[in-house]
Amino acid sequence: QKEVEQNSGPLSVPEGAIASLNCTYSDRGSQSFFWYRQYSGKSPELIMSIYSNGDKEDGRFTAQLNKASQYVSLLIRDSQPSDSATYLCAVPTGGGNKLTFGTGTQLKVEL
Amino acid sequence: DAGITQSPRYKITETGRQVTLMCHQTWSHSYMFWYRQDLGHGLRLIYYSAAADITDKGEVPDGYVVSRSKTENFPLTLESATRSQTSVYFCASSEQVMNTEAFFGQGTRLTVV
Numbered sequence: 001q002k003e004v005e006q007n008s009g010p011l012s013v014p015e016g017a018i019a020s021l022n023c024t025y026s027d028r029g030s031q032s033f034f035w036y037r038q039y040s041g042k043s044p045e046l047i048m049s050i051y052s053n054g055d056k057e058d059g060r061f062t063a064q065l066n067k068a069s070q071y072v073s074l075l076i077r078d079s080q081p082s083d084s085a086t087y088l089c090a091v092p093t094g095g096g097n098k099l100t101f102g103t104g105t106q107l108k109v110e111l
Numbered sequence: 112d113a114g115i116t117q118s119p120r121y122k123i124t125e126t127g128r129q130v131t132l133m134c135h136q137t138w139s140h141s142y143m144f145w146y147r148q149d150l151g152h153g154l155r156l157i158y159y160s161a162a163a164d165i166t167d168k169g170e171v172p173d174g175y176v177v178s179r180s181k182t183e184n185f186p187l188t189l190e191s192a193t194r195s196q197t198s199v200y201f202c203a204s205s206e207q208v209m210n211t212e213a214f215f216g217q218g219t220r221l222t223v224v
Contacts, residue, residue, distance in 0.1 A: 043215040103153035
């Protein structure tokens with residue numbers, strides 16, 4: 001089992017819809033969880049972090065964490081074409097601030 | 112400018128040559144990391160460093176060497192480049208606070224021919 005798993009997609013949603021991106025992790029001791037956005041040919045950019053069970057909202061983005069199910073998700077409301085990117089889930093594993101990344105989910109927002 | 116910068120942005124080298132990728136950060140972050148990104152594999156950790164003169168292997172360290180004599184610099188050397196090392200390399204850094212986020216440089220696209 002991979003430490004951090006994501007569906008690779010692509011996930012296609014129409015403009016204005018809600019995009020739902022999912023991530024599961026294997027280490028029950030994980031304390032923090034991060035979502036990065038990566039545009040094609042660019043570097044990963046942090047968009048959300050979450051540390052406690054429940055929801056965390058930041059503008060159109062909501063991160064949801066369920067530690068019992070070892071599941072973290074990212075919701076993007078009112079999706080825009082500019083949201084088209086690959087979204088990476090990252091979890092610190094093994095100490096030393098090392099982040100383990102999922103392989104990413106490609107999101108396409110269609111006009 | 113403040114931040115984390117990598118050089119060169121693009122590099123083509125021949126099999127068997129030594130090549131060094133540079134990474135410099137101005138935040139005085141304790142931790143620095145080197146990842147490679149390949150289609151189907153995502154980001155994989157090559158080496159990381161918790162502080163100057165402290166380095167450790169990540170998931171895919173074979174064929175790579177790192178050093179960290181100064182907090183702000185973390186060069187990655189491919190001692191004898193192979194075609195399988197063709198990849199996009201990202202340097203990242205994070206604060207000393209445990210389990211915190213990392214910030215990435217622009218990346219270096221390396222092609223080994």
